[in-house]
Amino acid sequence: xAYTAPPSFTTRPTLSxxxxxxxxxxxxxxxxxxxxxxxxxxxxxxxxxxxxxxxxVEPHLNGPGGDLVGIFATADDATPTVLMGQGPAxxxxxxxxxxxxxxxxxxxxxxxxxxxxxxxxxxxLLLRDHGTWELTxxxxxxxxxxxxxxxxxPAAAATIGRVASLFMRDWTTSADLWMPGGAPPAAxxxxxxxxxxxVLDGLVHAxxxxxxxxxxxxxxxxDAARSEWKSGLVAQEAxxxxxxxxxxxSGGLHAGVIGxxxxxxxxxGYEPAVTGEFRGRTIAKAGPWTQGPAILQTLGMxxxxxxxxxxxxxxxxxxxxxxxxxxxxxxxxxxFGDDDVDLDALLSADYLDERRSLIDGEASTAFRxxxxxxxxxxxxxxxxxxxSATALGVGEPTVAKSGETRGDTCHIDVIDRWGNIISVTxxxxxxxxxxxxxxxxxxxxxxLQMTWLEPGLTSxxxxxxxxxxxxTPTLVLHDGLPEFAIGSPGGDQQDQWQLLVLxxxxxxxxxxxxxxxxxxxxxxxxxxxxxxxxxxxxxxxVEDRLGDDVIAGLERRGHVVTRAGDWSLxxxxxxxxxxxxxxxxGAANPRGMQGYAAGR
Numbered sequence: 320x321a322y323t324a325p326p327s328f329t330t331r332p333t334l335s336x337x338x339x340x341x342x343x344x345x346x347x348x349x350x351x352x353x354x355x356x357x358x359x360x361x362x363x364x365x366x367x368x369x370x371x372x373x374x375x376v377e378p379h380l381n382g383p384g385g386d387l388v389g390i391f392a393t394a395d396d397a398t399p400t401v402l403m404g405q406g407p408a409x410x411x412x413x414x415x416x417x418x419x420x421x422x423x424x425x426x427x428x429x430x431x432x433x434x435x436x437x438x439x440x441x442x443x444l445l446l447r448d449h450g451t452w453e454l455t456x457x458x459x460x461x462x463x464x465x466x467x468x469x470x471x472x473p474a475a476a477a478t479i480g481r482v483a484s485l486f487m488r489d490w491t492t493s494a495d496l497w498m499p500g501g502a503p504p505a506a507x508x509x510x511x512x513x514x515x516x517x518v519l520d521g522l523v524h525a526x527x528x529x530x531x532x533x534x535x536x537x538x539x540x541x542d543a544a545r546s547e548w549k550s551g552l553v554a555q556e557a558x559x560x561x562x563x564x565x566x567x568x569s570g571g572l573h574a575g576v577i578g579x580x581x582x583x584x585x586x587x588g589y590e591p592a593v594t595g596e597f598r599g600r601t602i603a604k605a606g607p608w609t610q611g612p613a614i615l616q617t618l619g620m621x622x623x624x625x626x627x628x629x630x631x632x633x634x635x636x637x638x639x640x641x642x643x644x645x646x647x648x649x650x651x652x653x654x655f656g657d658d659d660v661d662l663d664a665l666l667s668a669d670y671l672d673e674r675r676s677l678i679d680g681e682a683s684t685a686f687r688x689x690x691x692x693x694x695x696x697x698x699x700x701x702x703x704x705x706x707s708a709t710a711l712g713v714g715e716p717t718v719a720k721s722g723e724t725r726g727d728t729c730h731i732d733v734i735d736r737w738g739n740i741i742s743v744t745x746x747x748x749x750x751x752x753x754x755x756x757x758x759x760x761x762x763x764x765x766x767l768q769m770t771w772l773e774p775g776l777t778s779x780x781x782x783x784x785x786x787x788x789x790x791t792p793t794l795v796l797h798d799g800l801p802e803f804a805i806g807s808p809g810g811d812q813q814d815q816w817q818l819l820v821l822x823x824x825x826x827x828x829x830x831x832x833x834x835x836x837x838x839x840x841x842x843x844x845x846x847x848x849x850x851x852x853x854x855x856x857x858x859x860x861v862e863d864r865l866g867d868d869v870i871a872g873l874e875r876r877g878h879v880v881t882r883a884g885d886w887s888l889x890x891x892x893x894x895x896x897x898x899x900x901x902x903x904x905g906a907a908n909p910r911g912m913q914g915y916a917a918g919r
Contacts, residue, residue, distance in 0.1 A: 323632040325829040326837065330909035333832040335897075340905030340918030341365060342892035343731035344380070344808060347469060348372045349907070351460040352733050353917040355452070362739035363391075363449040364457060366731055367442045370745055371461035371519070373729050374761070375512060376469055378750045379478035380729045380808065383515070384557070384763040385747025386437040388605050388790035390592060392801045393449060394738035399592035399603035399794045399801075402743065404441025405766070406434045406585050407657070407785045411576030414772050414780055420573050425768045425780065427850025429567030430560075430575030430753045432765035434786055438745050439548050441587035443522075447541040449739070454526045454544055458519050465516035465760075472913060473506040475750075482751045489566040490754040493762070497750060514760030522547055554582035556758040565754050568850055575753075577763065592794070595666060597622055598825050601796040607660040610848075611791040614814040616647040618821070619671040620678070629826045631819050631840060632865065634872035640822070641842045641859055641878065642678045644815060646687060648845035650674075653688035653696035656777030657785040664691045682877035683844075684856040699771050699778070699846055701854045728808040730792070734894040734903050742792035742804035742893075744813070768850045789848050793817055795895075803831070803895025807908075811848050815841040816889040831893050831906035838864035839888035843881075855879075862888050886910045894918075 334340060339362070341352035352369030356362070366389075374383050389402030417425060426432050446457060479486075480503040486494035487501075496512070497504070504510060525547035526540035548554075561575030592603040595615035602618060604611030620643040621629050630636035654660055664670055674689055688696035728746035733739075747764030755762050769787055770780035778787045791813050792806035807816045816839055823834035843858035859878040861870055864885050874880050892907040892914055905916030 320627040320633065322626045322630045322827045325827065325833045329832045329836050331832060333830045334905045334916050334918050335902045336919040337736065337902060338919045339733070339735040340894040340903050340916060341369060341731070341733045342894050342905045342907045342914070342916035343369055343373065344729040344890055344892065344908070344914045345373060345376045345472070346913065346915040347376045347464065348731055349915045349917045352731065354460070355457070356735055360452050361450065361737060362733040362735040362741055363445055364452040365735070366733045366741050366743060367446045367450060368457045368460050369731050369733070370442055370743065371458055372464060373731065373745060374515070375461055375464040376472070377475065377729045379475045380749060381745045382748030382750065382761045382764070383439050383518070384433070384436045384752070384761050385745060386434065386764060386766055386788065386790065387441050387743055387745040388609055388788060388792060389441070389445070389741060389743035390603060390605060390792050390794045390804070391739070391741035392794060397796070397800050399594070399796065401590040401592050401605045402441055402445055403588045403590050404437040405608065405785045405788050405790070406437035407783050408434055408767055408770065408780060409577040409581040410782045411578065412767060412780060412782055414774065416576060417772055417780065421571065422569055423772060424850060424852060425770055425772065426567040426569045426573070426765070427768045428752055428765055429565060429573060430577070430763055431567060431573045432767045433561065433575055433577050433753065433763035434766040435577065435581050435585045436748065436764060437585060437587055438747070440545055440585065443541050443545045443548070444587045447538050453537060454541055455523045458523055462516050462519045465512045465519065468509040468511040471504055471506060471508045471510045474911065474913070476504055476506040476508070478751060479503045485566070492757050493750065493755040495757070496755045496760065512760045514758060518553060518759055521552055525551070549583045549585070550579070553759060554579045557756055557763060558582070560756045561753065561763060575763070593662060595619060599797065600802065600825055602821070603794040603796065604791060607655040607662060608657040608785045609788050609791050610651050610655065610814060612655070612662060612665065613647040613651040614791070614793070614818055615666055616650060616671065616674070617643050617818060619666060620646065620675040626826055629822050631822065632838065632869070634869045637840060637865070637869060637873060638682070638876055638878070639678060640818070641840070642683060643675070644818070644842050645683060645844045646674045646677060648842070649686055649688040652846040653698040654691065654777055656787045658777050660777065661691050680876060682857045684877070686854065697776055699776055699852070700773065701846065702852055703854055703856070728790070728810070730806045730808055730890065730892055732804045732806065732892055732894040734804065734896060736903070740794070740801045740804050740894065742794060742806045744790040744792045744806050744808070746790055746808070769848050789813055795821070797898060800898065801896070802898065803893050805891060805893035807889060807891040809890060811845055812841045812888070816891055819889070820891050820893070831895070831904060835889070835891050835893070835906050835908055838862040840865060841888065860888065862886065890914060892916065
């Protein structure tokens with residue numbers, strides 16, 4: 320059968336121009352990034368400005384207490400480079416400490432689950448090394464929205480409403496910030512965060528203490544702000560605040576273990592990307608301390624198959640894609656982590672042939688990681704029923720296994736007229752992660768929930784080691800040059816939703832916006848990266864627009880299908896350059912009516 324033809328209708332056009340494009344999960348971040356481009360900044364100035372705005376306008380999806388993963392190429396060097404903004408476990412975060420607290424899982428909410436915040440240092444590092452603007456100009460957008468206010472989005476308002484009783488009963492500092500009238504704010508309410516505005520002002524002030532002129536002086540000014548972040552007000556207030564016991568998702572009262580020295584110990588950095596080839600493109604991802612290489616495995620399994628088997632809009636294609644992803648995610652859960660992961664073996668042609676041979680016409684219900692060079696996998700516990708939970712906003716809020724949309728993380732992409740291109744997925748430090756630190760206007764993240772309290776696993780909790788994160792932006796190259804940058808929020812679904820767009824663009828010939836708009840699906844037959852870490856054998860979530868015939872066919876094959884409505888799955892955005900015309904383009908997800916692209 321032929322690949323399903325691209326739809327003639329899209330919710331919005333794929334934007335094109337010659338100047339520059341920005342796309343993100345919130346229009347104010349997109350507008351801020353594009354404003355920087357219009358004023359002469361490059362893609363790196365723009366993405367940092369937009370990212371700090373995301374802290375303000377999507378506080379339920381990311382925050383300064385969180386983390387990020389980025390991937391980029393510069394106008395001078397097409398080599399894909401990873402921006403590493405994932406902080407490790409604090410020195411006091413040991414299995415023994417957590418077990419002594421009566422825990423068998425790292426909680427999904429509360430300060431005990433906090434990794435060292437990595438996002439802000441990573442943004443400042445990127446600005447120092449690849450941007451051109453001064454910090455005061457880049458942060459002006461976020462400071463303005465924090466101090467003067469912005470209209471609270473419906474999803475943010477709904478999130479506050481879901482955790483309102485927790486805020487009022489236990490996390491009273493969060494209630495003070497997000498419910499100043501004693502009740503959850505309605506969508507459209509103008510909200511302000513003067514404490515966070517003051518934190519950003521403090522970084523600007525620190526930068527202004529360096530008076531040297533020229534590029535060296537600019538770098539020193541940004542480094543002064545980085546030092547202030549790591550050892551000044553933020554580190555001191557955060558460490559002191561979470562040291563007091565507070566309610567966690569486990570239901571118990573626990574104190575955090577992060578200290579001032581932990582903040583000072585972390586430096587964001589750069590790493591080489593991991594790449595794989597697919598249908599004439601090079602797909603670049605971050606390493607196995609993220610879930611990124613899993614999509615390289617999936618594409619490697621799908622590469623030699625007939626085009627219709629790579630079509631998510633057909634029954635056999637949807638089934639094949641789901642089954643390949645199950646195999647890749649089983650390897651993720653068994654082998655990935657902040658260790659010496661044998662990626663050469665995991666991505667080798669022979670291994671991928673072996674994995675592909677396991678795909679048949681029925682939905683698998685087994686957890687099937689592969690053996691590497693004679694070594695059997697050590698996999699985490701398989702929990703098919705959730706642990707007991709309190710009414711906390713736990714885990715990374717994403718599309719639940721029930722199909723209910725609860726929000727997720729955020730994303731931003733920028734390309735400029737010079738050829739700089741970047742894709743970044745910031746996350747963590749959601750307003751529902753842990754109690755708000757009053758002097759800072761934000762809370763810490765909970766990325767340690769992606770680690771295990773069982774020794775001997777690649778993702779076992781260990782001080783100084785990064786939790787294996789779900790954050791996974793993508794850079795696609797053609798003939799050695801960057802073609803487009805793409806990413807999505809969505810926890811375990813991030814690469815699954817990106818995969819559908821990649822297949823439809825590269826194999827099906829869809830335009831970027833056609834591919835983003837097209838109906839989505841994903842598997843839940845993986846070990847959930849977020850508390851309470853359950854596994855759902857044969858589970859699949861689909862948009863109803865996939866069609867009754869395709870959905871019924873998946874069910875006949877044994878998939879346990881949850882319908883999630885017509886427009887609920889996927890929040891992909893992308894920017895790129897058309898090599899044949901030289902035009903830049905941008906596209907963004909219409910679901911939720913919040914993500915937008917802009918450019919000219």
